Each structure stands twice: as structure tokens, then as C-alpha cells.
Amino acid sequence: MSTVVAADAASQDSPDTILASLPGPAPRAAFVSQGAFLYLDTFLPADVTAKLIAGVHAVEGAVNRNYLPGHKQGGSVSRHKIDELAPAIAQLYRSPILIQWLETLCGEPLQPSPDDDPHAYALYFYTKPGDHIGWHYDTSYYDGRRYTLLLGVIDDSSCFLEYRLHTRDDNVRITEDAVQIPPGGMVFFDGDRLHHRITPLRANERRVSLTFEYVTNPHMRPIQRFMSNMKDAVAYFGFRQVFRQLVGKRTSQA
Numbered sequence: 296m297s298t299v300v301a302a303d304a305a306s307q308d309s310p311d312t313i314l315a316s317l318p319g320p321a322p323r324a325a326f327v328s329q330g331a332f333l334y335l336d337t338f339l340p341a342d343v344t345a346k347l348i349a350g351v352h353a354v355e356g357a358v359n360r361n362y363l364p365g366h367k368q369g370g371s372v373s374r375h376k377i378d379e380l381a382p383a384i385a386q387l388y389r390s391p392i393l394i395q396w397l398e399t400l401c402g403e404p405l406q407p408s409p410d411d412d413p414h415a416y417a418l419y420f421y422t423k424p425g426d427h428i429g430w431h432y433d434t435s436y437y438d439g440r441r442y443t444l445l446l447g448v449i450d451d452s453s454c455f456l457e458y459r460l461h462t463r464d465d466n467v468r469i470t471e472d473a474v475q476i477p478p479g480g481m482v483f484f485d486g487d488r489l490h491h492r493i494t495p496l497r498a499n500e501r502r503v504s505l506t507f508e509y510v511t512n513p514h515m516r517p518i519q520r521f522m523s524n525m526k527d528a529v530a531y532f533g534f535r536q537v538f539r540q541l542v543g544k545r546t547s548q549a
């Protein structure tokens with residue numbers, strides 16, 4: 296009897312039931328003093344992290360690998376595949392508890408990225424020696440800011456997130472540091488302000504992280520949308536995953 300009740304409860308999971316609480320209050324002063332960046336080695340409850348790990352296993356057959364010489368090597372799964380195969384991750388992305396906590400941290404209202412953004416939430420797979428991503432910003436192609444929440448899911452690796460704070464602030468000395476993000480840990484930052492990279496994976500290592508992207512203004516001009524889609528197709532998810540949604544839209548409108 297109790298098994299039936301548990302199954303019913305699971306099938307009715309809402310964004311609110313996947314996440315009951317977060318460590319609080321959000322440490323806004325630390326976020327501001329570090330130039331719109333925060334690292335916490337403990338963030339998500341263990342049961343939520345367990346659901347994310349189950350989601351990773353569910354999408355393993357849908358990983359798209361890319362190799363951009365001198366910049367990036369690794370696998371990615373877009374939000375479209377996550378919607379199909381790991382809906383609990385999509386539920387967590389929309390959790391009001393999570394979004395409100397992040398709004399307190401960054402000090403402004405946040406919205407989920409639009410439905411046609413393949414990068415709204417995505418999994419990054421570092422599974423082969425040399426998998427990495429070089430120095431970059433998470434550039435916003437939106438009219439407003441774009442914040443990245445990077446969650447540790449699986450980390451049996453020597454990879455580091457290396458980052459540089461205050462690179463775009465002439466009045467503050469640039470500082471560099473490096474962290475590993477354990478399962479349940481996080482970093483959160485303004486994508487246009489944090490210069491960062493992931494160092495290369497070594498043999499017999501494995502690392503999977505989950506990115507959530509939130510925006511302050513979901514509008515994007517058409518040329519910016521084209522550039523964003525091309526970047527996602529070439530560097531992350533492949534043309535099929537990125538442009539399938541657009542082709543589907545045109546077909547349904549015809």
C-alpha cells in the first residue's frame with residue numbers, strides 16, 4: 296500500500312516538491328565582493344543530487360561530442376534531450392525555491408531562458424582524456440544579463456574550474472583561483488564577467504556537470520539568436536539538436 300502512495304507522489308512531482316529547501320540566506324555580500332561570483336561546495340540536498348545523477352545515466356545515449364582544436368573537447372546534452380529523458384532536471388531548473396534563492400543572491404529578478412534555447416539547461420560530459428574547455432566567458436546574447444548556475448553532479452576527476460575575477464572592472468585588481476565542484480556543490484556567476492575554463496581530464500577519470508542559465512530579459516534580436524544557435528550547434532549539441540526545434544516550428548506553422 297505504501298508503495299502505491301509513493302508512486303503516486305512521484306508522478307505528481309512539481310517544481311516545489313523536488314526541492315524543499317536550500318542553505319540560507321543567500322550570501323549576497325560575498326557574491327558582490329567577488330565581482331558577481333560565488334562558489335559553494337555544498338548546495339543541493341543529497342536526495343536532489345541523487346536525482347541528477349539518475350538523470351545523467353538516463354541521457355548517456357544522447358551525448359553529442361565536439362572537438363574544437365585549441366578550445367574545447369567533450370560531450371553535451373541539450374535541454375531538448377533532457378526534457379525527453381530526464382524531466383526531473385527540468386523540474387529543478389524551474390523550482391521557485393531555487394530561482395528565489397538565486398534572485399536574492401544576484402539582487403535582480405531572474406527568468407528561465409526561453410523554450411527554444413537549447414542551452415537553458417544542459418549537461419556537460421568529460422569522459423575522455425583531454426576533455427576540457429578553454430578560457431571563455433558565458434556571453435549573453437540576450438538583451439539583458441545571463442547568469443550561469445553550474446552544479447556538480449559526478450566528479451571522479453582532477454579537473455579544476457579555473458577563474459579570474461574582476462577582469463572587466465578597471466578599479467579592482469584581477470584575482471585568479473581554482474575550484475573543484477563536488478556533487479551537490481555549485482558556482483553561480485554573471486556570464487559576461489567571469490573569465491573561466493575547465494582543465495583537461497586525465498585517463499580513467501570522469502566528470503559530469505549541469506548548467507542552468509537564467510536571464511534578466513528573455514528577448515534576443517534575430518542576428519544574436521542566429522549567432523547563439525550556431526555556437527550551440529558547433530561547440531555543444533550538433534545541428535540536429537539545435538535546429539530541430541526551429542524546423543518543427545516552421546512545419547507546424549505551414
Ligand SMILES: [Fe+2]
Binds near residue numbers: 431
Ligand atoms: Fe562556461
